[in-house]
Amino acid sequence: MEPSFHPHVMVHLAGMIIRLLFFFSGAFFLLWYYLKHAAKPAVPAATAGDEAKAVMPLRLQACERFVLFLERIHPSNLLMRLNSPGISAGQLQSLLVKTIREEFEYNLSQQLYISVNAWELVKNAKEETISMINQATARVGQEASASELVREVFESSITRGQIAVDVALDAIKKEVQRFF
Numbered sequence: 278m279e280p281s282f283h284p285h286v287m288v289h290l291a292g293m294i295i296r297l298l299f300f301f302s303g304a305f306f307l308l309w310y311y312l313k314h315a316a317k318p319a320v321p322a323a324t325a326g327d328e329a330k331a332v333m334p335l336r337l338q339a340c341e342r343f344v345l346f347l348e349r350i351h352p353s354n355l356l357m358r359l360n361s362p363g364i365s366a367g368q369l370q371s372l373l374v375k376t377i378r379e380e381f382e383y384n385l386s387q388q389l390y391i392s393v394n395a396w397e398l399v400k401n402a403k404e405e406t407i408s409m410i411n412q413a414t415a416r417v418g419q420e421a422s423a424s425e426l427v428r429e430v431f432e433s434s435i436t437r438g439q440i441a442v443d444v445a446l447d448a449i450k451k452e453v454q455r456f457f
Contacts, residue, residue: 346384
């Protein structure tokens, strides 16, 4: 006797084959979709040129701020701006040192955008200026007039020749020139 196939068995077999085709095509599509999107980065990586372009304005701004800081703490500018008649040398000393430290702290985060050498020179300029003021105050005395302290600081900066503020200013200007 020959095996006989009933039509309902053929329909059932065809239905199973169709379901398997749908299942495997769905699995294939999901795998293809996953591999296509997993291979691509979500955000395109910036090239070195793009990074340099993005950082350049920040570096220039930092240099500008340090030039401004150094100009503001230059003894001649600082003394002309903060000298008040009628106060003592000790009071002026306190005001000068406080101003230098506040301005330094205000610009502290900008060190990220300048070279290590330039940053060291900026710190040295701050420290030398404070030291110059403290030494001049010690020479004239706390109770002397502010004008005596001003004169002593000017004389001290003249005898030193090029002071650390000038050295740091030159370094920052050279750093800006390297950008271009």
